[in-house]
Amino acid sequence: MKKIVVPGDFLTDERKKLGSNVYLKENKVYSSVLGILSESNDYVSVIPLNGPYVPQIGDAVIGIIKLEMSNGYIIDINMALDCFFPKSLLKKSLQVGDVIFARIKEISDFIDLENINLLPKGRIIDVPSVKIPRIIGKNDSMLNILKKNTASNVVVGKNGWIWYFSKSPLVLEKAIDLIVKNSQKSNLTNFIDDYLKKQIKRK
Amino acid sequence: MSEEKRHDGRKPNDLRPIEIKLGVNKNADGSCLLTWGKNVVLATVHGPKQMFPKHLSNPSKAVIDYKYRMACISTPERKSPVPGKRDKEISLVSGNALESAIMVEQFPNTVIEINTLIFTADAGTRVAALTAASLAAADAGLPMKGLISSVAGGRSNKQLVLDLDKQEEDAPDAVDLACAMLMPQKEIALLQMDGFVDIKETKEILKNTVKGIETVYDMQKKALIEKYPLEGEINE
Amino acid sequence: MSNDNETMNLLAAQKVKESLKSSKRLDNRDFNDFREITIEKGVISSADGSAKVKLGDTEVIVGVKINVGEPYPDSPDEGSMMFNLELSAISGPDFYTGPPSLESVEYGRVADRAIRSSECIDMKKLSIISGEKMYMIFIDCYVTNADGNLIDAATIAGMAALLDAKIPKIDENNKIIYGEYTDQKLPIDMKKIPVSVSFENIDGQTLLDPTAGEEFAGDTRFSVAVCDKNIISFQKGKTGTLSLDQINEMCEIAISKYDQIKKKICDLK
Missing domain, CATH: 2.40.50.100 (RNA polymerase II/Efflux pump adaptor protein, barrel-sandwich hybrid domain)
Structure with a gap:
């Protein structure tokens, strides 16, 4: 119970x-x-059931380049503290507005990132970070259902930002919204699977 | 003490009707719209977020920036939009009360903005605002030791009463005591009083107020739990 | 909040806590004793009434100014009173000169409420022409050396300055004639003099009349204003919490201190 x-x-x-x-x-x-x-x-x-993102070492997060400085970039990762990443550790240069996927290496007064990957053009949605485990599901079950049914590429950041590229973006967004609003209920995975199949068929 | 009915039909220790709506403000991380008798107050929570200017932030904890604000339209005569000393003082003591509940040490160098706006005022606005703000903080998922529940008690026309409205507060012998407690620990987090009472009556008013706070706490808990129904249809 | 004096305050707080472990205050005072109080009246010649109060090392100067103004619509035949407290760089290294800080607003309002709810000033007697003219009393408090418990010091000094004040002369147009006084004092009821008593709670122990060091060590302040056997206002300050029993006990202690402090204020010549 x-x-x-x-x-x-x-x-x-x-x-x-x-x-x-x-x-x-x-x-x-x-x-x-x-x-x-x-x-x-x-x-x-x-x-x-709600709450701010509290970073932990090893978290895979999605970030957006906020500012370019002479020696590096300020990266927004959906929390009160910004990250700084030095240019000397990057092979390619980045631009303000670029979306990256990275891992948190160290947390002190600043946040250090590692394994920075530039994500291609896509969209970002913002959900409470505490709902991310539910969006991924046990052994990625929920995430796989979302990807398969909507033929989407989805990258989930622990910080509550989800990057996706989809052929049916509205259906995918609606499904994620449903998960967020009903995260406390049981049998959500089956419900979402049925819901997506119905929506896609209707098209 | 006489069991005389009050002008609005309440018994001495009855609260005015309270209605709580959570998550009403989409832009906020947590929010609460509270109707308490004729009082209407909206409370929102934003953060923890970066504090500007930076030197005001604290390296060991989050700063609670609580704003108590009365809308110009909230009183019979238009209230000036400039926050006065009363507003500033209430903002400070209410923010202090919330800081005793919120685990601020988990978010160093940041600010948690808590804004309350009174749309209509009928006495007891500071306790209504604080009760709403505590709900908005819980709604935002902030880590807290407990909830802050708040009620005003006092005396009006020789009768000890709970939750005075404006008409009762304007009585010549009125005593107004605002109290907030960290619940369920029952620790007093805010306490303000002015009036003229002997110690026996003071203790009696305090005792009644604590009882009222327990009622408010039960309502707050119920509202929070009911926001997330476990059973029932998955809503589209 | 961070400031330049932070480390020094931390050390002071540590000392206080260390000493409290063996139930001792650093100045060897009893937990429920005031520091030595000295009151001096008439210290500011440009004010209509003034007083300087020393409470241990805390020093405040209060001046009273009496003006003529229009009464408020909800009290057409009453005078008015306002208490203002200013903290500035003069007060000590923890304070800055600039717009009023939240704590100075709080201290001023707590002292204001103590004097106001005692009803010691007969506001009706301050009316000049009902609905048109009345005397406005401005009480301004300057903290010249802050060493804790500013609320009690400000309230004592405020009362002393009010008792010292003379009502200025007014001309036929009800304008103040500056520098000329009537031989009238303010209508103050000596039986209703308010006394404020403040406590600091440090790890469950409550200390009356805390020093600055004791205030740094504690996280909860409680101020009660009393008038004879009556409670006339109180306020919990800072971020800590208190139990109902602690509140009740502090109210009782405050009442027991009334005569001692009132005598100090009233015996002044």
Whole structure:
């Protein structure tokens, strides 16, 4: 049975491994966000339903070149802090507005990126970063359904930005919107599969 | 204490009707439209985002920039659009109250902008705005130790009452006590009072206000949970 | 917020906390004692009333100016009062000169509420012609040396300056004749003198009349204004939280301090 919890809700006083979005006070575990409780015999965490992107080392993110400086680029990755990437580490030069796919290498006062790849012309949509796991699905199941049914190329950034190139962009966007709005419900993967098949056939 | 009915038919410890709508503002990261009796307030949360000018940011935590604002059209006589000392003070103490709930240390060097706008005012606007702002912050998915719930209590025409409206607040013996608590921990996060009461009545008003806060907290929780129905059709 | 004096303040706060571990304040005061208070009246000759208050190392100067103006529409036969507090670079290294900071606005308004809700000034007696002319009292507070608990210092100084003030002479057009005074004092009820008592909460311990160092160490301020056995206003300040029991206890302590501080204010010659 799924359960929605709000910030401050008491979750357990058993000794369990603490996952994300929970906090410990006087040996009791509480939720720190509005989200879905995820609890097993030895583990407790809360899956948030909304929230800002919190970067982690190794995250694959999508970025947009924001500014060109004499020695490098300022890259926006959908969060409060911008990244700087030096020109000396790039083979080709980039332009303001270019979209890249990269990995987070280090987080300090700045964010360091590595494995920067320039993405071709396409579109970007912005979703809450906490919904990204649902858009990818277990073993990429949801993502594969989205790609296959709409004949699209989709690259998902952990930071909540999704790059895509599609023959039916409106159907794809609508499907992603449905996932975002109903992420707390079960059986979403089957529903989206049926939904996309219907929409594409109608065309 | 007499159980006399109030001018609008409420019992002494009744709150005015409260209605909560979440996620009403598409551009914001979190938002709440709250109707509290005749008060109408919109609260939005943006951020954490970069702070300008940069020297105002804090390397150990996010800065909470809370704005309490009354629309020019919110009062019988047009209110000047220039924020006065009252607005500034309320903004500061309300922002402080929210900072005790939001885990600001997770977002160093950034600012979390929390804006509240009162469309119509009928006393108790600061507690309505703060209650809405706390909901907007939870709606934005910000990590919080709990929710901030807020109510005003006091005295009007020799009667100790909860949630005074403007007519009651204008009584010659009126006492107005605004209180907000970090819930469910029940820690007092905002407390302001002016009036003229002995200590016994002060304690009584405080006790009643805490009870009112618990009611508001239950409503806030219910609204947040109901935003995400687990069962039912997948909505297109 | 970051400022140049941050490291020094951090060290001061550490010292306070260290000492509190053995339940001692750095100046050896009891937890519920005020620092030494000295009040001097008539320190500013250009003001209609003034006072300088020292509360330990905190120093404030308050001047009262009385003007003639039009009454507010909702109180046509009453005078008015306004309290303003200014923090500037003069106050100490933690403050800047410029537009009023949020904290100075808060301090000023808390002191304003203490004086206003005591109803010690008979506003009706300040009316000159009902609906047309009245006396406006402006109370301006300058913090000349900030070492904590500015609210209490400002409230004491404000009251002392009000008691010192003389009403200026007015001409037949109800204009102030500057520099000439009537022998009338402001209509202040000595039985209603307000007293403000502030506390700082540091890790669960509440200290009355905190120094700047103690304020840096704590995260919650609580100010209660009392009048005899009555509570007339209070305000929780800063980002920390308090329990209901702590509030009730601090209200009781504040009432027990009333006579001591009131005597200081009223005994002035």
